[in-house]
Amino acid sequence: MANGAAVGDRSTLSRPNLPALFAAIRAAGYAIVAPTVRDGAIVYGPVERVEDLPIGWTDRQDGGTYRLVRRDDAAVFGYNLGPTSWKRFLFPPHERLWTAERKEGSFTVTPEPTDTTRWAFFGMRACELAALDVTDTVFLKGAVADPTYRARRSRILRVAVQCGQAARTCFCTSMGTGPAVTGGADLILTEILLPGPHRFLVEVGSPAGAEVVDRFAESLSPAGPDDDRLARETVERTAGSMVRRMDPTGLRDLMAENLDHPRWEIVANRCLSCTNCTLVCPTCFCSTQEEVPDLDVRSVERWRRWDSCFNLGFTELHGASVRKSGLSRYRQWLTHKLGTWHDQFGTSGCVGCGRCISWCPVGIDLTEEVAAIRAAPRSSGVEARGR
Amino acid sequence: MLGDRTGSPGGASDVPLAPLPYQVRSVVRETPDTATVAVVPRGSRRIGPTRPGQFVMLYAFGIGESPIGVSDETDGVLYHTVRDAGRITHALTRLTPGDLLGVRGPYGHGWPMEAARGKDVVIVAGGLGLPPLRPALREILRDRDAYGRLEIVYGARTPKDLVYYAELQEWRRRADLRLQVTVDAAGRDWYGDVGVVTTRLPDARFDPERTVAFVCGPEIMMKFTAQALVGRGVPAESVWVSMERNMKCAIGLCGHCQFGPSFVCRDGPVLSYGELAPRLGVREL
Amino acid sequence: MSEISEEVREAIGRHPFFAGLDPAFVREAAVGAEPRTFGPGTLVAREGTPAETFVLVVAGKIALEVGAPDRPTLTVQTIGPGEVLGWSWLLPPHRWRFDARAVKETHVLALRGDRLRPALAAHPAWGFEFLRRFVPVLAERLENTRVQLVDLHAR
Numbered sequence: 001m002a003n004g005a006a007v008g009d010r011s012t013l014s015r016p017n018l019p020a021l022f023a024a025i026r027a028a029g030y031a032i033v034a035p036t037v038r039d040g041a042i043v044y045g046p047v048e049r050v051e052d053l054p055i056g057w058t059d060r061q062d063g064g065t066y067r068l069v070r071r072d073d074a075a076v077f078g079y080n081l082g083p084t085s086w087k088r089f090l091f092p093p094h095e096r097l098w099t100a101e102r103k104e105g106s107f108t109v110t111p112e113p114t115d116t117t118r119w120a121f122f123g124m125r126a127c128e129l130a131a132l133d134v135t136d137t138v139f140l141k142g143a144v145a146d147p148t149y150r151a152r153r154s155r156i157l158r159v160a161v162q163c164g165q166a167a168r169t170c171f172c173t174s175m176g177t178g179p180a181v182t183g184g185a186d187l188i189l190t191e192i193l194l195p196g197p198h199r200f201l202v203e204v205g206s207p208a209g210a211e212v213v214d215r216f217a218e219s220l221s222p223a224g225p226d227d228d229r230l231a232r233e234t235v236e237r238t239a240g241s242m243v244r245r246m247d248p249t250g251l252r253d254l255m256a257e258n259l260d261h262p263r264w265e266i267v268a269n270r271c272l273s274c275t276n277c278t279l280v281c282p283t284c285f286c287s288t289q290e291e292v293p294d295l296d297v298r299s300v301e302r303w304r305r306w307d308s309c310f311n312l313g314f315t316e317l318h319g320a321s322v323r324k325s326g327l328s329r330y331r332q333w334l335t336h337k338l339g340t341w342h343d344q345f346g347t348s349g350c351v352g353c354g355r356c357i358s359w360c361p362v363g364i365d366l367t368e369e370v371a372a373i374r375a376a377p378r379s380s381g382v383e384a385r386g387r
Numbered sequence: 388m389l390g391d392r393t394g395s396p397g398g399a400s401d402v403p404l405a406p407l408p409y410q411v412r413s414v415v416r417e418t419p420d421t422a423t424v425a426v427v428p429r430g431s432r433r434i435g436p437t438r439p440g441q442f443v444m445l446y447a448f449g450i451g452e453s454p455i456g457v458s459d460e461t462d463g464v465l466y467h468t469v470r471d472a473g474r475i476t477h478a479l480t481r482l483t484p485g486d487l488l489g490v491r492g493p494y495g496h497g498w499p500m501e502a503a504r505g506k507d508v509v510i511v512a513g514g515l516g517l518p519p520l521r522p523a524l525r526e527i528l529r530d531r532d533a534y535g536r537l538e539i540v541y542g543a544r545t546p547k548d549l550v551y552y553a554e555l556q557e558w559r560r561r562a563d564l565r566l567q568v569t570v571d572a573a574g575r576d577w578y579g580d581v582g583v584v585t586t587r588l589p590d591a592r593f594d595p596e597r598t599v600a601f602v603c604g605p606e607i608m609m610k611f612t613a614q615a616l617v618g619r620g621v622p623a624e625s626v627w628v629s630m631e632r633n634m635k636c637a638i639g640l641c642g643h644c645q646f647g648p649s650f651v652c653r654d655g656p657v658l659s660y661g662e663l664a665p666r667l668g669v670r671e672l
Numbered sequence: 673m674s675e676i677s678e679e680v681r682e683a684i685g686r687h688p689f690f691a692g693l694d695p696a697f698v699r700e701a702a703v704g705a706e707p708r709t710f711g712p713g714t715l716v717a718r719e720g721t722p723a724e725t726f727v728l729v730v731a732g733k734i735a736l737e738v739g740a741p742d743r744p745t746l747t748v749q750t751i752g753p754g755e756v757l758g759w760s761w762l763l764p765p766h767r768w769r770f771d772a773r774a775v776k777e778t779h780v781l782a783l784r785g786d787r788l789r790p791a792l793a794a795h796p797a798w799g800f801e802f803l804r805r806f807v808p809v810l811a812e813r814l815e816n817t818r819v820q821l822v823d824l825h826a827r
């Protein structure tokens with residue numbers, strides 16, 4: 001190509017040419033991780049071919065339910081979010097940090113070699129880009145940046161998809177994170193099923209995205225005004241179909257002022273402290289460390305493992321936990337996500353992806369909890385006076 | 388403001404969360420379950436200089452790491468007073484001279500020494516709260532004229548739980564500070580005061596409006612003490628407490644030490660009571 | 673025994689507990705009051721014996737002790753200058769609830785409960801003011817006990 005693609009360029013990719021995009025991403029040096037069907041859910045994992053994508057599948061989600069069903073078309077992105085999030089490829093659930101060995105009366109520490117895999121995150125949704133921003137703030141913008149997150153993060157390609165439908169659990173419009181992709185991606189796809197042939201609008205979001213586009217420009221055709229309009233309408237339709245809502249105004253203060261709200265007791269009576277919500281959440285970042293010595297304690301490995309504020313031992317001090325009750329642990333989760341996250345990182349810790357709603361075994365729904373807390377102001381006990 | 392509250396969070400190690408090898412120089416048994424361990428680098432690399440009130444992660448090889456306050460740093464030797472409270476601290480209190488251990492840090496924001504200059508200083512320690520306060524005390528004594536009156540109130544459960552016995556005697560003899568020692572309960576062989584630390588506060592002499600207070604001990608003790616100080620007219624913002632929470636990383640990344648909006652490891656462990664007061668009233672926060 | 677020593681009256685008026693109270697009441701409280709001195713280790717009061725005295729500590733230190741047959745005597749609190757000892761004189765059955773022992777040479781003012789009670793009863797304004805000062809002493813002791821109970825040093 002004489003002239004390379006530029007940021008903001010739009011073109012159309014026909015469905016039959018989708019493998020060319022895969023090939024171009026690989027040629028640019030990335031391994032692809034994308035949605036794929038496994039164990040009855042759409043999860044993110046390494047994929048080889050376009051056929052590994054959940055073509056023709058969709059998900060039915062609601063509080064406490066997630067079900068895969070066949071679509072009556074062959075949409076490539078006709079589903080929403082599953083239980084995995086991209087964070088596991090930047091902040092793995094279980095990771096060795098270093099190995100130490102005793103030597104001549106001392107010890108030497110050898111860091112785990114840097115993971116140099118260059119991942120293309122294929123099919124990131126708008127709320128997931130927002131979640132990536134959130135974890136970037138957590139891991140990179142504090143006093144100390146997390147080196148392993150930074151190493152992996154510096155190597156990714158973000159191929160985004162604008163959602164063509166919303167799950168019943170989605171509430172990104174409330175959180176201002178979607179469904180339109182407004183930045184933070186290298187390439188932005190929008191699937192156009194009808195009218196006309198099955199195709200994708202491809203927008204270049206960054207120089208890295210342009211480089212990929214340059215590698216398969218011959219498979220692209222200039223985007224017509226119709227495709228732009230159809231893409232816009234797709235996103236608007238998705239936004240309009242969203243059924244869940246959460247009023248985001250003043251959430252930080254609402255949480256801070258209602259630490260003794262009676263609602264916590266009610267939700268705690270349902271909560272099983274199973275930790276599912278923290279595991280599926282794309283922004284939860286808590287971890288613990290494990291010391292793994294060999295038999296004669298000459299060498300040890302230090303591992304980091306995801307942890308959750310729902311675990312009783314999470315706050316253990318002197319043989320007892322600070323947060324013993326289920327109430328205090330649910331309260332920590334919600335007030336952190338929606339409240340103190342703002343104090344700590346200047347953003348909400350919730351992007352409205354709805355995963356925690358689907359994957360809660362008893363269907364606890366944070367949007368309902370927030371609404372209940374908002375509806376009934378906290379009681380201040382015997383000192384409360386009628387107005 | 389409070390420029391001296393910044394630490395060097397990364398420590399000296401360039402490997403994430405990796406300790407540097409140190410070696411035990413000496414061990415002093417303070418009480419049946421508490422020992423002061425002096426450590427020096429076992430090689431050319433050492434952690435950065437510590438400030439009063441900061442802590443480090445002490446690593447018992449093959450067992451694990453615990454956050455431990457710095458109770459003194461003199462001529463490159465770090466002193467840590469450790470109570471046997473479990474697996475790791477058990478190993479740390481069992482160390483003998485020459486033994487190997489790991490250190491990373493220093494971490495956190497310590498006592499606001501700058502804010503205390505020119506003011507009366509009230510130091511209240513409960514039990515093992517004294518060790519993290521000792522560097523602050525020593526810094527004040529090194530530059531005694533820069534501060535106003537110095538009142539120390541130290542409480543322990545029983546007389547045999549008192550640490551730094553020799554130093555207490557020495558402080559007691561000084562004319563430029565007042566030390567009150569009290570225990571919760573004692574036998575007839577104890578001629579000192581008996582009663583929880585708060586009972587000794589009315590006797591402390593300071594000008595409340597010009598006072599900075601440093602308080603360290605179990606949370607409940609700090610809460611009662613801070614309330615009593617505020618009751619005497621000390622502004623809540625001038626009362627500083629050192630919080631304790633479960634810690635795994637000490638650099639604000641693991642989430643364990645959260646106390647409301649604060650990461651105790653990174654924003655603390657020393658925090659102002661003015662900021663904490665509402666949170667200290669919430670159970671299981 | 674019923675005359676007032678001017679010296680004692682002044683000393684009572686200077687004690688923080690009485691400072692600023694109606695001079696007429698201080699005068700009444702001074703009737704029959706007397707200074708006492710206890711040497712180190714001597715008993716100021718013995719558990720179970722009649723309690724007819726309100727003790728104002730002027731100097732020294734008094735330890736409140738609890739004894740149990742199966743363990744050594746334990747001091748649970750010490751009381752120093754400016755503080756007061758005992759409320760058993762105020763409430764029936766007027767018996768000391770603990771041992772009180774001077775830790776070092778201790779000077780106190782011993783006020784007569786049998787004079788204070790009728791005076792407080794006859795003058796509600798005095799009674800109220802007196803209780804306003806006494807309740808904080810009780811509240812503080814109660815709070816300290818509570819603090820001790822939760823074990824301030826449990827780490």
Ligand SMILES: Cc1cc2nc3c(=O)[nH]c(=O)nc-3n(C[C@H](O)[C@H](O)[C@H](O)COP(=O)(O)OP(=O)(O)OC[C@H]3O[C@@H](n4cnc5c(N)ncnc54)[C@H](O)[C@@H]3O)c2cc1C
Pocket residue numbers: 316317318319320442452453454455456457467468469470471472473474475476477515518519630631632633634635656
């Ligand atoms: C900032 C800070 C400074 C400290 N300074 C000192 C000091 O100077 N001297 C001293 O003796 N102790 C200090 N501690 C407490 C000390 O870290 C704990 O007693 C120790 O971590 C317990 O670990 P362990 O393995 O010995 O006990 P474990 O066998 O792990 O168990 C004892 C109990 O302590 C809990 N625990 C685990 N991690 C921590 C933790 N990070 N903090 C507290 N409890 C924990 C355990 O979960 C368990 O309940 C400090 C703690 C903090 C947060």
Ligand code: SF4
Pocket residue numbers: 277280281282283337349350351352353354355356357366
């Ligand atoms: S809290 Fe729930 S809805 Fe919000 S980002 Fe996490 S998983 Fe998604």
Ligand code: SF4
Pocket residue numbers: 278283284285286307308309310332333334336337642645
């Ligand atoms: S404290 Fe809980 S809610 Fe907050 S990041 Fe950690 S696991 Fe998630």
Ligand code: FES
Pocket residue numbers: 633634635636637638639640641642643644645650651652653
């Ligand atoms: S100890 Fe890990 S965040 Fe504070």
